[in-house]
Amino acid sequence: MGAVLTQALCFIGIILLGNVLRQLGFFREEDFPVLSKIVLKISLPAAIVSSFANKEVSAGMLGLSLLGFLSGALYILLAFLMSAGRDRESRAFAVMNLPGYNIGNFTLPFVQGFLGPAGVIATSLFDAGNAVICLGASYSMASFALNGEGRFSVRELFRKLLRSLPFDVYLLMTVLALLHIHVPPAVTDFAGIIGNSNAFLAMLMIGVGFHLSGSREQTAAIVRVIAVRYGTALLLAIGFCYLLPFAQEVRQTLCILVFAPLGSAAPAFTSELGLDVGLASAINSISIFVSICCIVGALLVVL
Numbered sequence: 001m002g003a004v005l006t007q008a009l010c011f012i013g014i015i016l017l018g019n020v021l022r023q024l025g026f027f028r029e030e031d032f033p034v035l036s037k038i039v040l041k042i043s044l045p046a047a048i049v050s051s052f053a054n055k056e057v058s059a060g061m062l063g064l065s066l067l068g069f070l071s072g073a074l075y076i077l078l079a080f081l082m083s084a085g086r087d088r089e090s091r092a093f094a095v096m097n098l099p100g101y102n103i104g105n106f107t108l109p110f111v112q113g114f115l116g117p118a119g120v121i122a123t124s125l126f127d128a129g130n131a132v133i134c135l136g137a138s139y140s141m142a143s144f145a146l147n148g149e150g151r152f153s154v155r156e157l158f159r160k161l162l163r164s165l166p167f168d169v170y171l172l173m174t175v176l177a178l179l180h181i182h183v184p185p186a187v188t189d190f191a192g193i194i195g196n197s198n199a200f201l202a203m204l205m206i207g208v209g210f211h212l213s214g215s216r217e218q219t220a221a222i223v224r225v226i227a228v229r230y231g232t233a234l235l236l237a238i239g240f241c242y243l244l245p246f247a248q249e250v251r252q253t254l255c256i257l258v259f260a261p262l263g264s265a266a267p268a269f270t271s272e273l274g275l276d277v278g279l280a281s282a283i284n285s286i287s288i289f290v291s292i293c294c295i296v297g298a299l300l301v302v303l
Contacts (some may be wrong), residue, residue, distance in 0.1 A: 008292050011106065011203050015285050018207020027208045032277055035205040036268030039198065044265060045169040047195030048131075051104060052173040053188035064122055064250070068101075068129025071236060071258065075099035075229070076133070076141055082228055090221075092146035093275045097283055098225055100134035100263035103127040106288070107260040110295050111253055114303060119253040122246075126257055128174060134263040136167030139272070146273055166265065202264035209267050210285055211278025218279055225283050230290060233258045237298065252302040259294035261287035 021027050079094040101107065104127060111119040140158075162168060176183065240254040262284050270280040 005292070005296075008106070008288070011199070012285075012288060014200060014203035015207040015210065015288070018204040019210045020207075022208050029208075029211075032205065032209045032267075033271050035201065035208060036271045039201050039205055040265060040268050040272075041165055043194055043198040043201050044135075044166045046191040046193075047104070047198040048166060048169045048173060049183065049191035050188055050195040052177055053183060053192070062125070062128075064125035065129035067254070068126040068257075069132050070129070072099045072101075072130055072133025072137065074236075075232065076138060078228055078232060080145070082224065088146050089275060092142040092273060093221075093270065093280070094225065095145050096138055096142035096270050096273065096275065097262065097266050097280050098229060099138045100266060101127070101130050101257060101260035102262060102264050102288075103130060103257060103260050106264075106291070107257055107295070110256055110299070114299055115249055115253050115256070118247065118249040119256075122250045122253040123257060126254065128170075130263075131170045132167065134265060135170055136162075136164035138266075139164060139269045142269070142273055146275075199264075206264065206267055206281045206284050209271070209277045209281035211281065218282075221279060222283055222286060226286060226290060229262070229287065230259070230294060233294070241302070255298050255302050256295055259291055259298055261291040 018027070022029070022031075075098045076095055079098040080091065082098075083091040083094040103123060108120070108123055108127075111123045173183075236258040237255040240258065241251050244251055244254070246254075264284065267277055267280040267284055271277045
């Protein structure tokens, strides 16, 4: 537990470092788009390639991936419901910043430390479905909410989804894993060197973008997103624990995963949409604090 909490606190420390460096003038607010492009176009795709290195995925194991996707889709639906009647910017912001889990960089160490190999496999499969939401679907739906005209177009949704480089890489690596095609070691080694920097860059980016105006509207937005996010997570945890026909270790793992913080790429995608990056970074940072408390509490209950 100590090592896992230390890693979580390190993430928080990197966020604080990014914010302090911005306050000291080392970074400017205008640097956030540059950092977000590095994360979305370089370090995150590399991390995806290296994480899939020599992994075997069978078609029969994709039920948990579907569960990860449906959990994210539920949050997209809730985002539209909670922002009903608001302007397009508010609706798009909710769709971009309510769904998605930060599993690989944050939650996986908790699972590794307490639930063993079965938990790690379940986590990887759940994260495959979650990646569709984090790396493309939520961005596509948010873009539609912001700029869409007239009727909803599935074709337009998939067009925008396929324009997300992280999603394209995840899709390619999943297909290669299903076909048992291995990426050359030289490629995975190169990607691994770059991908190892992703957690640091993503947390630093969030810290640079972190900005709270202290206004009543911003505070209300933070409370609204956090309350819906973790209230729903509690209901999902109860449902997964008692209703799903999986082995106990898998159900315990799912109870931990639903309390994962928001995906670390959300502020970067928020920047690409031209929405409130400061608010997105603040919500993302706060979700890390809340998730630490929730995951520790969930571990005490399910173990």
